Amino acid sequence: MADLENLKFPIGRFNAPETITTAHIKSWIEVIGSFPERLAAAIGGLRPEDLEKTYRPNGWTIRQLVHHCADSHMNSLIRFKLALTEDTPTIKPYAENLWAELTDYDAPVGSSIKILEGLHERWVKLLENLTEVELEKQFFHPESKELISLKQNIGIYAWHCNHHLAHILIAKDS
Incomplete structure (x- = not known):
């Protein structure tokens, strides 16, 4: 079971620092900013059959992972904008496993x-310009029943x- 957990969460689960500092936020924004380039490099040169590799039994394919990131990050940007323009909005969860089965996931990566x-170009522009007050704004996630601050969501x-x-790197090596 531990091996499956390691495959499901190869970098561990997200744990927010007790105190989120400006340095954390800056570092996290750099990760978000560089992601499209790092992702493109990771999948560059893969053959169509390579895109069907999975990182664990019954896990998503590389193709599904790439499309999921686009969907998830679109939803995240919208959640940031809702939190910035509304008073502690309740966000809309989505059935990501079902989305991964839709026909658009057959599209080229x-x-x-x-x-x-x-998306990341615009998202980073927004994130880099958040004020201390804006970083404290929150949204409510109805599935986890948590209030999530924007500064925590940057880390997430x-x-x-x-x-x-x-x-993706595990799947490539499988």
Whole structure:
């Protein structure tokens, strides 16, 4: 079971620091900013059959992981904007496993790389300009029943980038 847990969470689960500092936020934004380039490099040169490799039994394929990142990061940017423009909004969860089964996940992975490049450019612009007050703004996640601050969510998504990049690197070597 421990091996399956290591494959599912190869970099461990996200654990927010007790105190999130400016240095944490800066580092996390750099991770988010560099993700599209790191992802494109990781999948560059893969053959179509390589994109069907998985990182664990019954796990997503590399193709599904790339498309999931585009979907997840689009949702995250929208959640940031909702938190910045509304008073502690309740965000809309989505069935990511079901989304991964939709026919658009058969599209070339380059389409999601293009989405991620533009999305991350705008997202980083937004993140780099958040004020201390804005970083404290929150949204409510109805599945986890948690209030999540924007500064914590920056860390969650830096982790998310590295988490799925690790999955892809494991799948490539499988």
